Amino acid sequence: MAFVDSHTHLYDMKKGYALPPDVFPVVVGYSHGSNQKTVEVARRGGYPFVLGIAPQTTIKEGISRIDEWVEFIRTSRPNAIGEVGLDYKWAQTQEHVDGEKRVFARMVALAREMDLPLVIHSRDNPNDNGLPKYAVEDILGMVGGMRFLMHFYSGTEEQALRIIGMGGLISMAHMRSKERRKVINSVPLDRLLVESDSPYIGRTPESVREAVGYIAEVKGLDAKMVEDATARNAMKFFGFRL
Ligand SMILES: [Zn+2]
Numbered sequence: 276m277a278f279v280d281s282h283t284h285l286y287d288m289k290k291g292y293a294l295p296p297d298v299f300p301v302v303v304g305y306s307h308g309s310n311q312k313t314v315e316v317a318r319r320g321g322y323p324f325v326l327g328i329a330p331q332t333t334i335k336e337g338i339s340r341i342d343e344w345v346e347f348i349r350t351s352r353p354n355a356i357g358e359v360g361l362d363y364k365w366a367q368t369q370e371h372v373d374g375e376k377r378v379f380a381r382m383v384a385l386a387r388e389m390d391l392p393l394v395i396h397s398r399d400n401p402n403d404n405g406l407p408k409y410a411v412e413d414i415l416g417m418v419g420g421m422r423f424l425m426h427f428y429s430g431t432e433e434q435a436l437r438i439i440g441m442g443g444l445i446s447m448a449h450m451r452s453k454e455r456r457k458v459i460n461s462v463p464l465d466r467l468l469v470e471s472d473s474p475y476i477g478r479t480p481e482s483v484r485e486a487v488g489y490i491a492e493v494k495g496l497d498a499k500m501v502e503d504a505t506a507r508n509a510m511k512f513f514g515f516r517l
Contacts, residue, residue: 276502276503276506276507276517277296277297277298277299277502277506277517278297278298278299278469278483278484278487278502278505278506279298279299279300279301279468279469279483279505279506279509279510279517280298280299280300280301280469280470280471280473280480280483281301281424281426281446281468281469281470281505281509281512281513282301282303282325282358282394282426282427282446282470282471282472283300283301283302283303283470283471283472283473283480284302284303284304284305284309284313284472284473284474284475285300285302285313285316285317285320285322285473285480286302286309286312286313286315286316287309287312287474287475288473288474288479289474292479294320294480295481298480298481298483298484299322299506299517300320300322300480301322301323301324301325301354301509301513302316302317302320302322302323302324302325303324303325303357303358303394303426304324304325304326304327304358305327305328305329305331305332305358305396306328306329306332306335306336307328307332307336307340307343307344307347310326310327310328310344310347310348310351311347313325313326314326314351323354323513323514323515324353324354325353325354325355325356325357325358325394325513326347326348326351326353326356326357327348327356327357327358327359327382327394328341328344328345328359328378328382329358329359329360329362329396330359330360330361330362330365330366330375330378330379330396331362331365333371333374333375333378334365334366334371334374334375338374338377338378341378341381345381345385348385349385349389353391354391354513354514354515355386355391355392355393355394355424355512355513356382356383356385356386356389356391356392356393356394357393357394357395357396357424357426358394358395358396358426359378359379359382359383359393359394359395359396360379360395360396360397360410360414361375361376361379361396361397361398361410361413361414362375362396362397362398362410363398363399363400363406363407363408363409363410364398364399364400364401365398366400366406367406368406369406372406372407376413379414379417380417383417383418383421386421387421392421392422392423392424392512392513393418393421393422393423393424394423394424394426395414395418395423395424395425395426396426396427397410397411397414397425397430398410398429399411399430411425411430411434411438415437415438415441418441418443419441422442422512423442423443423444424443424444424445424446424468424512425438425443425444425445425446426446426470426472427446427448427470427472427476428445428446428447428455428458429454429455430458431454431458432454432457432458432460432461435458435461435462436461436462439462439463439466443466444466444467444468444508444512445458445462445466445467445468446467446468446469446470447459447467447468447469447470447486447489447490448469448470448471448472448476448477448482448486449469449471449477449482449483449485449486449489450476451489455489456493459489459490459493459494460493460494464490464494464496464501464504464505465504465508466508467490467504467505467508468505468508468509468512469483469486469487469490469505470483470486471483471486487501487502487505490505
């Protein structure tokens, strides 16, 4: 098999970048512009792909063209809807929060209609500004009964257990921390995926090797076993074969 990077913005990599043969990418968009590039790169390489309108996009670009954006996603037949969700760090006003929620609800409805899983971005509000704090709480209230993956997971162990209790999956990048260690320890291997979120978090998709190594180390497992398990989990979730 191969390492499966469950989340890369491959179209944003430096020109001339070539994937190594043992890393297989799932290409992910976050806006109409990046969704178009995602489809192009994924079709060229034969990769699975994920299309959606992310909460940050909602704030940066407004939502006046949302119908056109949704139509593009619908007709492009992605493997999942994402990245979508709620980002309460980006939201500076109640209007931003409401706009994010409206678009996320629309993305959830689209996923239901197309019978696709969701790739979710969630970020809590670190400030004490009277705005909602826990994006993950609101997200979990909106995705009941659906298949979903929490991308670039950075929440607590307790939240992770609630997520898997609802049938969700968790995708880990390569970064290390005390809380991440606890999360990896508590979440069973059949619920874990790895990702680079490259070029923004990991520089390239190869950083999933490190993420696999970290999981293997924390769980006391063979790295090859973790590589295969996370690849299988990704294939099942996104519906592709290697
Ligand atoms: Zn991303």
